[in-house]
Amino acid sequence: MTRRRVTLMGSTGSVGANAVDVIRRRGGAEAYEVVALTGGRNVALLAEQARELRPELTVIQDEAAYPALQEALAGEGLRLAAGDEAVEAAGGMPADWRLAAIVGAAGLRPSVAAARAGGVLALANKECLVAAGEAFLAAVAQGGGALIPVDSEHSALFQIFEGDQLKAVDRLIVTASGGPFRSWSRERMEAATPEQAAAHPNWSMGLKISVDSASLFNKALEVIEAARLFPVRPDQIEVVVHPQSVVHAMVGYADGSVLAHLGAPDMRTPIAYALGWPERIPAPTPKLDFAALSRLDFEAPDEARFPALRLAREALEAGGLAPCALNGAKEAALEAFLERRIGFLDMAAAVEATLEALAPGGEAYDLQDVFAMDARARRFAADWTHDHRRAFA
Ligand SMILES: NC(=O)c1ccc[n+]([C@@H]2O[C@H](COP(=O)([O-])OP(=O)(O)OC[C@H]3O[C@@H](n4cnc5c(N)ncnc54)[C@H](OP(=O)(O)O)[C@@H]3O)[C@@H](O)[C@H]2O)c1
Incomplete structure (x- = not known):
């Protein structure tokens, strides 16, 4: 029997590691032909997964981590690569099933490559659909494969x-x-730390999605x-x-x-x-x-303490690149919160200010427009967080 060919993008993350576990329990490398594994910076875990699953290609996105990956896998006879383009190319390698589990808009190009290649695209990287919407769905249609949400x-x-x-x-x-602040007062939320925001009551997830769950x-x-x-x-x-x-x-x-x-x-x-x-x-x-x-x-x-839901509805109503701007601004604001430069509630304020300033509307767009709007929204929100930075202990 031919083994099913699978690629895991973001294999070192929370979703990625869970996928490795499911595959391992179903027979691992004996049951599946692992085409590609991609990680961001976690050399130790990526090397461990590669030793176990014997992929055709193992990619680390962070080029500075490449020598460490080469050292960790020396003598294994595995093909290695590094950098954004290599991650994207891994997404497009021939496979029957691909998991898109990179976090954030950083996953957009590799997920589009995977979508265009057809087969089953198991999509955890929701930011692709949020930011690139119809352009992403057009890439899926172009590949002729199936999009299965994760x-x-x-x-x-x-x-x-x-x-x-x-x-x-x-x-x-x-x-x-x-999330962890479900019953917190607004005043308490003002002073919430990244550690408190990341402590999800039920799900064990990556850092960014955990904080996004709290907001x-x-x-x-x-x-x-x-x-x-x-x-x-x-x-x-x-x-x-x-x-x-x-x-x-x-x-x-x-x-x-x-x-x-x-x-x-x-x-x-x-x-x-x-x-x-x-x-x-x-x-x-x-x-x-x-x-x-x-x-x-x-x-x-409670939309007074959690304005994110209202902002999403407004972005959907505005249409076009508004959801893309919302996501880009949110990612920049989240970065600032994790670095303790702004408060927890400032994240929504930064997103709202970005949507108001850029006023992205219901025009038709393609992937290039998406990348441009994502960059503009990030820049605007980053500047906003700079102007509104606070002193945190
Ligand atoms: N966690 C969940 O339970 C869950 C549930 C539903 C949906 N999702 C969605 O699934 C996606 C992944 O979430 P997660 O919680 O698994 O995130 P995570 O634990 O932070 O893992 C993210 C993965 O992306 C890699 N990565 C980070 N930056 C990258 C970049 N610039 N280029 C290439 N790879 C990069 C990371 O590599 P390193 O770790 O090696 O640096 C890791 O493999 C997100 O879109 C999230 O919203 C997650």
């Missing part, structure tokens, strides 16, 4: 959205845990992601806070039925779904114990 909420929607009942779809509901910017991106993936109007997409993170998403239909997707908060479930698609395969995720769970709570998000 974000747990969108994997859930993908599984319960009855595409042949489009007229009867009333609303999509994505859940949010509410609900992750949910804001997910609302835009859902609007790109499913043929519904933005006003049909709702967010509800659900602190247990057991119900990932729901679809409401015209007859009053609501289909919900439940699962443990473990990324190996949506990764296994995308890896097995169109079949279901086992994942090492713990089974839900309903008796132990005993209750599921839901509440409305």
Whole structure:
């Protein structure tokens, strides 16, 4: 039997390492032909994964880390490369299944290369859909492959959205845990540290998405992601806070039925779904114990403390490159917060100021326009954070 050819972009990240775990438990290099693995800077983990999975190509994005990778894999007979272009080229190598799990807009070029190459694109890198929207979907169409969302909420929607009942779809509901500041006062949030923001109550994730979960910017991106993936109007997409993170998403239909997707908060479930698609395969995720769970709570998000959701709706309404500007500005503001130059709530203020100043609208755009707007929004937001920097202990 021929082994399925898989590529993992961002294999050293939280999603990437979970994907390696799913693949390992399904037979690893004996069951899959690993075409390419890409990492950013984590030489030790990338080398360990490469030794185990024997990829055709192993790429480290950070060129300064290349000598260390060469040293770590000396004598293994593995092909190595470094740099942004090598990551992008890895995305386009012939494969049957590719995981896009680089964090942020940095994943855009490699994910586009993967999309254009066809096959199954398992997309965790939501920023591609948010920033590049229709241009990214055009790349997927050009490749003729299948786009399978890995974000747990969108994997859930993908599984319960009855595409042949489009007229009867009333609303999509994505859940949010509410993050570590769900019950904090605005005053307390003003002074929140990156460590407090990164302490997600339910999910174990990368640093940036954890902080985005605390500000609900992750949910804001997910609302835009859902609007790109499913043929519904933005006003049909709702967010509800659900602190247990057991119900990932729901679809409401015209007859009053609501289909919900439940699962443990473990990324190996949506990764296994995308890896097995169109079949279901086992994942090492713990089974839900309903008796132990005993209750599921839901509440409305507080948009006064979490303006990110309103900003996402406004960006969707403005259309065109507005979501791209939102994402670029958010990434620059997040960087400033992680470096303790601005406060937690300043992130949303920086994004709002950027959207107001650049006023990106509903014009048609291509990938070059996306890169240009991303850069403009980052620059504007970085300047804003410079002008509004504060002294933190
Ligand atoms: N974590 C989750 O549970 C989760 C759930 C749903 C969706 N997502 C989405 O999945 C994506 C990955 O999230 P994550 O939490 O796995 O992030 P993460 O743990 O920070 O991992 C990010 C990956 O991207 C690599 N990377 C960073 N900067 C890069 C660059 N400039 N060029 C190439 N590679 C780069 C990192 O390499 P090094 O670590 O080697 O530096 C790592 O492999 C994000 O878009 C996130 O929103 C994540």
